[in-house]
Amino acid sequence: MPQAKPTPAPAPAPVERSHDPVAVALANAALLGGGYLMLGRRNLAVVTTLVTAELVIIFASSAQVLWFAFVLLGWWLALVAHGWYLAGGWPRGRRREAGPDGSEPEPGPGGPRPRRSWRLRSVALGAALPVLLTAVLLRLDVERIDNAVAEGRQASDCGRVEAAVDRVSPAHRMVAISPGSDGEDMITACAAVRLSSAKLTTGRTPGSSSVEMLEAGFEELVGIRAQSPDYQGMVQTAVDRFFDGLPTRDPCVTVRVLDWLATALPDRQSAGRAAEVVRRLAPAALLECGDDEVAQDRAGARTAYQTLVDRYPNHELAGQAREKVAQIDKAIALENLQRNLDQVRASLVPRSSGSLPAYCSSPAPYLTARTGGPGRAMIFGASDYIDKLPGEWRTTDVNDATRVICAGDTEYGAAVQTCPYENVGNVTFHREAVPVRVYDLxxxxxxxxxxxxxxxxxxxxxxxGYGTKKFVTPSDGDVQAAFRPLISP
Structure with a gap:
């Protein structure tokens, strides 16, 4: 009997691959190479996925330009079309190769479809839908960011614009070109406004106040305002914040700032607000500054009070300032008198007994000295004669004197009589002459x-002694008769 042929082993079940164009195109639309995996083309799936990743990274990180967006869109469409083509979806009627098991290829789009087509399409859609949905949600979020930026710009709200731009992530840049870019220039302007505002704050801060800082801050704000109408609001906010910070805790700093605002403010647009602030705050600041300075700098305090009186004569605080000016003037006058008295007294002290004091060569007025009527004199020099003058004629107290008499060294005066003397000869006697300067005290x-x-x-x-010239011998009455006209004219 002939031997029976062995039954061949069954061929391995073919790997099920999709040849449904719709399923493959949908899977490729996810940009993850899913369609190629359905067709069994793993290498192609890996290569295209790597290329897709590289393009997306480049677009999101450095190539935020329109032409590159079209490149990325073209790549996505190419992947979808290529998957459709490989699955036999184009051109219509193109024959497809038989499967690896020798089975007949699936019918084209016009023929009957296997039951598993809808299942494969569902799987492809399930893979593509999250990617596409994520892209749509990101694109919607980009719209929200752009709207927030636009609203923030319109409201000059730096915080809103910065918050919106801060939300931008690389994921947003994968679906849009430079999302939130309309707010970047405003963020730069906001940073500049903050820096200028900090200068204004420093310029009005006690201990570090500086007119130069105020000038620099306002000039920068004026420049920022000129760049765009969108910056008007935030610049005005910074200016208002500066004005709202007045007065400072140091009234004298407030006075300096207000003086600068009234005379040198470079921002003409803020001149009206500055004038209102100066009118409202300056009187009280001047009065308080004077009160703070009066103990250490009385002249500076008087200047502050007098400025209040001069600039705001009808203000309710002007009366107080006038009284304080009068008080300071009185105190200064008393101090000046005391200083004058001390100086005059010091100049009337002789360096030694019988010598003339400094006053005799450099007289100075004594503003409160007695005037009119007979008065005493302070007499210096020629002590031999001074001691012979009546006590009611002279004094050592500057407050009792009306005159200062400075008597020099005795000289020979007019000859009176010549008499002969044994062993000497003729001797001529002369009056005693004393040079005298009299000053009104x-x-x-x-x-x-x-x-x-x-x-x-x-x-x-x-x-x-010897000699042919001698002085007469005066009596007390002779001395008094000679000096009387100088003391009691």
Missing amino acids: RTGQLISDTRVEISGSSCPYFIY
Whole structure:
């Protein structure tokens, strides 16, 4: 009997692959190579996925330009079309190769479809839908970001614009070109406004206040405002914040800032607000500054009070300022008088007994000295004669004197009599002449610059010493008679 042929082993079940064009195109639309995997083309799936990833990364990170967006869109359409083509969806009627098991190829789009086509399409749609939905949601979020930027710009709200731009991520850049870019210039402007505003704050801060900082801050704000109408609001907010920060805790700093605002503010658009702030705050600031300074800088305090009186004469605080000016003037006058008294007294002290004090060569007025009527004199020099003057004529107290008399060294005056003496010969007797300068104590002016000649007895029976010229011998009455016209004219 012939031997029976062995039954061949069954062929392995073919790997089920989709040849449904719709399913393959949908799977490729996810940009993950799913359609190629359905067709069994793993290498192609890996290569296209890597290319897709590279293109998306380049677009999201550095190539945010329109032409590259079209490149990416073209690549996506090419993947969809290529998957459709490989699955036999185009051109219509193109024959497809038989499966690896020798089975008949699936019918084209016009023929009957296997039951598994809808299942494969569902799987492809399930793979593509999350990607497409994510892209749509990201695109909608980009719209929300752009709207928030536009609203923030319109409202000059730096915080809203910055918050919107901060939401932009690389994922948003995968589906849009430069999302939120309309707010980037405003963010730059906001940073500049903050820097300028910080200068204004520093310029009005006690301890670091600086007119230069104020000027720089306002000039920068004026420049920013000129760049775009969108910046008007945030610049105005910074300016308002500066004005709202006045007055400062140091009233004298407030006075300096207000003076600068009134005279040197470079922002003409803010001039009206500055004028209103100055009118409202300056009077109180000037008064408080004077009160703070009066203990240490009385002259500076007086300047502050007087400025208040001069600039705002009808203000309710002007009366207080006038009283304080009067008080300071009185105190200064008393101090000046005391200083004058101290200086005059010091200049009337002789360096040694019988010498003339500094006053005799550099007289100075004593503003509160007595005037009118008979008065005493402060007499210096020629002590031999001064001691012979009555006590009611002279004094050592500057407050009791009306004049200062400075007497020099005695000289020979006019000859009175010549008498012969044994062993000496003829001796001529002369009056004692004393050079005298008389000053008015109140004004320090020179009243008289003269020589006083004192008479006396001559030709005594005995003389002492030798020489042909001798002084007469004056009595107390002779001395008083010579000085009386100078003391009680």
